[in-house]
Amino acid sequence: MTTREAAIDAVSKYFDDGGFQAELADLVSVQTSSREEEHRDDLMRYQNVVMRQRFEDMGFSVEIHPNDVLDRAPFLVAKRIEDPALPTLFCYGHGDTVPGEEGRWSQDRDPWTLEVDQTASQERWYGRGTADNKAQHAINMQALRHVIGTRGRLGYNVTFLIETAEEMGSAGLEEFCRANRDLLAADLLIASDGPRFSTAGPDIKLGTRGGLNLRFRLEYREGGHHSGNWGGLLANPAIVLMHALTTLVSRTGEILHPGLKPARIKNSVRDALSKVTVTSGPDDPEIDPWWGEPGLSGAEKVFGWNTFEVLSFITGDPEKTQNAVPPFAEAICQIRFVVDTDPDTFLPLIRQHLKDNGFDDITVEPARMSMLRASRLDPEHPAVAWAVKSIEQTTGKDVTVIPNAGGSLPNDIFLNIIGMPTLWVPHSYTGCSQHAPNEHVLPHLMKEGLEMMTGLFWDLGEGFP
Numbered sequence: 001m002t003t004r005e006a007a008i009d010a011v012s013k014y015f016d017d018g019g020f021q022a023e024l025a026d027l028v029s030v031q032t033s034s035r036e037e038e039h040r041d042d043l044m045r046y047q048n049v050v051m052r053q054r055f056e057d058m059g060f061s062v063e064i065h066p067n068d069v070l071d072r073a074p075f076l077v078a079k080r081i082e083d084p085a086l087p088t089l090f091c092y093g094h095g096d097t098v099p100g101e102e103g104r105w106s107q108d109r110d111p112w113t114l115e116v117d118q119t120a121s122q123e124r125w126y127g128r129g130t131a132d133n134k135a136q137h138a139i140n141m142q143a144l145r146h147v148i149g150t151r152g153r154l155g156y157n158v159t160f161l162i163e164t165a166e167e168m169g170s171a172g173l174e175e176f177c178r179a180n181r182d183l184l185a186a187d188l189l190i191a192s193d194g195p196r197f198s199t200a201g202p203d204i205k206l207g208t209r210g211g212l213n214l215r216f217r218l219e220y221r222e223g224g225h226h227s228g229n230w231g232g233l234l235a236n237p238a239i240v241l242m243h244a245l246t247t248l249v250s251r252t253g254e255i256l257h258p259g260l261k262p263a264r265i266k267n268s269v270r271d272a273l274s275k276v277t278v279t280s281g282p283d284d285p286e287i288d289p290w291w292g293e294p295g296l297s298g299a300e301k302v303f304g305w306n307t308f309e310v311l312s313f314i315t316g317d318p319e320k321t322q323n324a325v326p327p328f329a330e331a332i333c334q335i336r337f338v339v340d341t342d343p344d345t346f347l348p349l350i351r352q353h354l355k356d357n358g359f360d361d362i363t364v365e366p367a368r369m370s371m372l373r374a375s376r377l378d379p380e381h382p383a384v385a386w387a388v389k390s391i392e393q394t395t396g397k398d399v400t401v402i403p404n405a406g407g408s409l410p411n412d413i414f415l416n417i418i419g420m421p422t423l424w425v426p427h428s429y430t431g432c433s434q435h436a437p438n439e440h441v442l443p444h445l446m447k448e449g450l451e452m453m454t455g456l457f458w459d460l461g462e463g464f465p
Helices: 004-016 019-028 037-057 130-151 173-179 237-245 267-273 298-303 343-356 382-395 411-418 443-460
Strands: 061-065 075-080 088-094 115-117 124-126 157-163 188-191 203-205 210-219 307-315 328-337 363-366 400-402 422-424
Touching (some): 004 130, 037 075, 130 188, 188 443, 203 422, 210 343, 237 307, 237 328, 267 298, 411 422
Parallel strands (some): 188 422
């Protein structure tokens, strides 16, 4: 049979026979932590050996391009041109991960070995990069492969970009895309990253919040000084920095400076989010209803507003605490922001605010190589309704449309710089422990992801929206 149902049946059988588990195990075994120089060769091997082979087996041509900003993190561009006159689908994934955090996983698990755990209420597959992002781009690659295998063709062209610096803020990606607009030009992006907001049903996100990491540092002197002799005489930088931060964000998580948050939530966004209820799953932390911007729903807080987080705070020597007034304090903070605010104003605004409030000695600098900007596709774009219809046909479940994800991805580059509508269909879930020990995926979501992406890519061959 060369039907939509046959393609979905084939990808379902591929999963049930263990094919996808074996595929993911191979991908996880490559130690692609982009934050560590020692994994340079692993990042190149993932691109030039692991990914190249898989794309070429599907009839794609493959080119590896250098990253002029972070040279250990190359770009892979795979292309399948069935007819230059046909429209082009753009797909994206990232092969890099955060550090493995060896020794911190439960049951002494090796982060670079896919381990199946059937003892929990839901079976889990553990391994670094499972949720973020190896399983997700592998699902989309396998969906394309099964459409080709069933129909003999896609009915459109594909450009698939794999980067290896997403966990470094996609360092170099904007420069690469600006320089290669013609190479990457396409009519529609369909990609997968981040979690579903609920395991009960699929969702589509039309963009992302942006992310800006900042380093606040206050250094008064060299070396610590005995607190018995100098306490009360020497200013403590940790105390001063803590008070400085509380002029920016309240003890309940409300951003205090109006320039760091939107003036309001647009009616169209508020209407879309009124259909979204954010709840904690069985393995998620309990939501603190008193935290964040007052007067907003949970969905509005995480999808429609800005947040200010302190990610780390260091002073003195946490491992060997001394009875000494510390010489410095440093905090890494993060602002997640929606498209309704201008992130280019944040840094000068914060510096001026600190100066105006007597914190002149605190320095504030970007803490990552690049900033991911916010973006959002118009919910009225015809691709949205088309994708909802396709996924609902495959799964028999209602699809939730969310204006933008709470996390950050380089969607702005694809939507606004290259210029294509963008649809993100996630396959993970909020309790997956991405960026932490015990990262994992739920196999039933992987199977459903394979089926609905195969349906999407099949339907695309019947005509682009």
